[in-house]
Amino acid sequence: MKFLIVGLGNIGPEYEHTRHNIGFDVLDAWAKKHEATFELGRHAYHCTISYKGRKAILIKPTTYMNLSGKAVKHWMSVEKIPLDRVLVITDDLALPLGKIRMRGKGSAGGHNGLKDIIVQLGTDQYSRIKFGIGDNFRPGRQVEYVLGKWNAEEEIDCNLAIDKSIEMIESFITQGLERTMNQFN
Numbered sequence: 216m217k218f219l220i221v222g223l224g225n226i227g228p229e230y231e232h233t234r235h236n237i238g239f240d241v242l243d244a245w246a247k248k249h250e251a252t253f254e255l256g257r258h259a260y261h262c263t264i265s266y267k268g269r270k271a272i273l274i275k276p277t278t279y280m281n282l283s284g285k286a287v288k289h290w291m292s293v294e295k296i297p298l299d300r301v302l303v304i305t306d307d308l309a310l311p312l313g314k315i316r317m318r319g320k321g322s323a324g325g326h327n328g329l330k331d332i333i334v335q336l337g338t339d340q341y342s343r344i345k346f347g348i349g350d351n352f353r354p355g356r357q358v359e360y361v362l363g364k365w366n367a368e369e370e371i372d373c374n375l376a377i378d379k380s381i382e383m384i385e386s387f388i389t390q391g392l393e394r395t396m397n398q399f400n
Contacts, residue, residue, distance in 0.1 A: 217270045218388050219296040220245075221287055221303045223328040226277050234348040235280065235361045237373070238304040241346070241380045242273045248381065257293075258286035269388050272296070283328040284335025291336075298336065302387050303343040304380060305329060306361070310347025313372040315379055317344050317387070317396045342392050344380055 222238030230236050246253060246262050251273070253260040259274035272294050276286035291301060305328060310316060320340045323329035333339045349369075352360035365373050379399070386395040 216268075216300070217272060217294055217296050218300045218302065219287070219290055219294060220271050220273045220384055221283070221290075221301065222273070222275050223280060223283055223303060223305045224275060225280050226275075230362065233362050233364055235306050237306045237346045237348065237377075239275045240373075241304045241344075241377050241384075242275055244377050245381045245384060246273060258289050261290070266385060267389050271384075271388060280328040282331055284331035284333070287332050288335045298338070298341055299392075301341050302384060303329070303332065303341060304384075305343060305345060306348045307345040308348060308350045308357070308361070310345060310349075312347055312349040312351075312369055313376045314347035315344060315376055315383065316347075316400055317342065317383055317392070319392050319396070342387065344383055346376060346380060 222242035224236035224239035249264045251262040253262045259276045264271045276283045
């Protein structure tokens, strides 16, 4: 049984470890835990993890955030992974830092990466982990905040939430969406 685990973010050193790239950071941490290494492929960096008899294809799109759906659609097709076995990890301004929510569907909520996935797949019926980054910015400073790096205090909460996100991914793969939402939400 195969799963596609998608971490959203932007490529390039200027975006590394920013709030908007938390999807990449979660996948990097999970890959490190399993001693997996990302390779450059079509539309994404990718690696494979075997977990409890299941195969997880991890992708970090190289299409930039606003075109993430192109990578998701491509890898679903190439790996023949159905929609119910796709999980997207994304940042969420509406959740406080460290809060994590799993959802099985929903609107993009203003997130351009999620918008493009909805457009490319023709549905909003895909699972996602929404990683709270908070909304501690002054009016007009949203872009600066989202593309900013964590401060030392935030990084502690962030690392704990990354660990929890990994537990949620592993639960999604072994127990499914509903049981994972019941356990973690």
